[in-house]
Amino acid sequence: MQEKTLIATRESRLALWQAEHVRSLLQAMGLDVDLLGMTTRGDQILDRTLSKVGGKGLFVKELETALEEGRAHLAVHSLKDVPMDLPPGFDLVAILEREDPRDAFVSNRYASLDELPQGALVGTSSLRRVVQLKALRPDLRIEPLRGNLDTRLRKLDEGGYDAIVLAAAGLMRLGLAGRIRARFDVQQMIPCAGQGALGIEIRSDAADLRAKLATLIDKPTWLATQAERAVSRALGGSCSVPLAAHAVWQGQTLMLSTALGHPEQTDKPLLRANVAAVIADEQAARAMGTQAADQLRAAGAADYLSAA
């Protein structure tokens, strides 16, 4: 009998949906797949802003331990939660076709950001969203909002906020697309590197599994997200930095848009860099990200980064 392939996953509804999604793709390839659910430190700490408690790594470390110990074979992540550089011994071997990368405006009273009255209260815990919201609407009051998607929606429904901003992809995966009142234009609210895409991580030494998973790679998403992640990597890769990086294809040309805000003085002007080029391989995609990071540095990013 064939050995079972085990997917290590967090137990939030979103993580489970993502793991189930990959399970069905692997089952379609003839593999026998089960999930191994686990609670990570990131899931336990729901009361503090993520950037203050250790960042992205919190959500992946326990999953990596399971891979390390052979209790599971692969981990499925929202790509945007995956650190720019994985620890030695682990590789990101597949990035699936990206779904909607946009941020979503969710409100029970207002149809879009433009309709919010002066001084309205908006909930989000992402610094990237905070700095871009302030650039669009300096009058808004913005307050932290943490917890999994269901918790965040509940806090909105309990009247704690006039509106909240979340990733559209997460809401769609949970069957909550109906809550979305408007989707932000990606030029106005530039998404986080990797937003809307799923990444699969394995142990570097699992060559057979790597070859099987390679068939799941979506090349356009792979290249676009390599460019996005290279910006973040070049600027230090921390999630306490309000950095937005999003790349879209126009034919063979990849167009990368980035914005950097100040982590403490969140109403400081955003620094922006845009790069476009014909891109055919990963090396070129990464070079494009580095180039955007260089432009951000030339615009004064060092002052913004030193505050993080």
Ligand SMILES: NCc1[nH]cc(CCC(=O)O)c1CC(=O)O
């Ligand atoms: N940071 C948490 C997180 N990680 C992935 C998603 C949604 C799915 C995605 O962006 O791929 C979310 C929720 C959100 O940011 O609103």
